[in-house]
Amino acid sequence: MSYEGLVTRSIAFAVDAAVIxxxxxxxxxxxxxxxxxxxxxxxxxTALVAVxxxxxxxxxxxxxxxxxxxxxxxxxxxxxxxxxxRADGERLSAGRSVLRLIGLTLAxxxxxxxxxxxxxxxxxxxxxxxxxxxxxxxSASPAQTPAPA
Amino acid sequence: xxxxxxxxxxxxxxxxxxxxxxxxxxxxxAMLGAVEDAVERAIxxxxxxRIVEQLLREGIVERTVDRIFDERRVxxxxxxxxxxxxxxxxxxxxxxxxxxxxxxxxxxSVGFVDQVAGEVRQRSRSAxxxxxxxxxxxxxxxx
Numbered sequence: 001m002s003y004e005g006l007v008t009r010s011i012a013f014a015v016d017a018a019v020i021x022x023x024x025x026x027x028x029x030x031x032x033x034x035x036x037x038x039x040x041x042x043x044x045x046t047a048l049v050a051v052x053x054x055x056x057x058x059x060x061x062x063x064x065x066x067x068x069x070x071x072x073x074x075x076x077x078x079x080x081x082x083x084x085x086r087a088d089g090e091r092l093s094a095g096r097s098v099l100r101l102i103g104l105t106l107a108x109x110x111x112x113x114x115x116x117x118x119x120x121x122x123x124x125x126x127x128x129x130x131x132x133x134x135x136x137x138x139s140a141s142p143a144q145t146p147a148p149a
Numbered sequence: 150x151x152x153x154x155x156x157x158x159x160x161x162x163x164x165x166x167x168x169x170x171x172x173x174x175x176x177x178x179a180m181l182g183a184v185e186d187a188v189e190r191a192i193x194x195x196x197x198x199r200i201v202e203q204l205l206r207e208g209i210v211e212r213t214v215d216r217i218f219d220e221r222r223v224x225x226x227x228x229x230x231x232x233x234x235x236x237x238x239x240x241x242x243x244x245x246x247x248x249x250x251x252x253x254x255x256x257x258s259v260g261f262v263d264q265v266a267g268e269v270r271q272r273s274r275s276a277x278x279x280x281x282x283x284x285x286x287x288x289x290x291x292x
Contacts, residue, residue, distance in 0.1 A: 005277025119284040
């Protein structure tokens with residue numbers, strides 16, 4: 001079983017970030033243009049910005065959790081031919097996907113230090129993988145029960 | 150009253166000219182008929198095919214085509230006329246929109262994207278290995 005490293009996973013994540021942001025920017029631009037022709041009060045504009053922020057957050061969470069819990073691959077993962085699965089090779093549940101995403105955020109907060117274990121762990125797991133009990137493997141290889149770290 | 154010299158000349162020359170024209174036409178018709186008959190006979194006997202075969206066999210056609218293409222002016226003129234021709238662009242449009250061409254372009258584009266992605270994957274995996282070796286070395290862990 002081939003576990004995937006930091007560089008490959010970072011590229012996949014960058015592709016996903018690009019997809020998420022491009023779609024969000026496109027949708028945001030359309031909504032902003034539509035609103036620009038209407039005269040809305042200031043409080044409503046503020047409320048719309050807050051709604052936009054919440055929508056962006058939901059969109060990001062939905063993107064990752066949906067792909068991880070269905071195919072195990074986001075578009076970026078697919079491009080890099082990697083797959084997220086449980087340590088026993090099974091597919092992630094929606095709850096575990098959310099947990100992994102929370103772990104991903106936590107790992108990024110201390111200057112991305114949460115990702116450093118990927119460089120040393122036998123199964124190349126980051127903080128978020130340890131938290132959610134997941135591994136990232138090459139999508140071509142069959143899921144197997146990995147050796148304990 | 151004596152006839153003036155010009156009137157006499159006209160009186161004599163006009164019928165002569167008419168006669169000459171009639172004879173000329175007859176000769177032309179006869180010659181054309183003969184040529185047509187000869188061409189028909191030549192086609193019927195397969196003479197044209199034999200001539201063409203001989204021209205091809207002796208490389209005369211090839212040499213002639215070479216000479217035409219060597220003559221830069223002819224080629225330039227041909228290219229110019231082709232570019233100016235509306236039919237050419239209609240043909241180009243037709244070809245560009247044909248399913249075979251669009252399919253080939255799509256296949257080539259997908260192939261190119263696959264090739265680039267494959268190269269990125271390969272490089273990222275070797276970068277992973279290098280990075281991990283460096284990290285383990287820095288922490289004095291077994292590589």
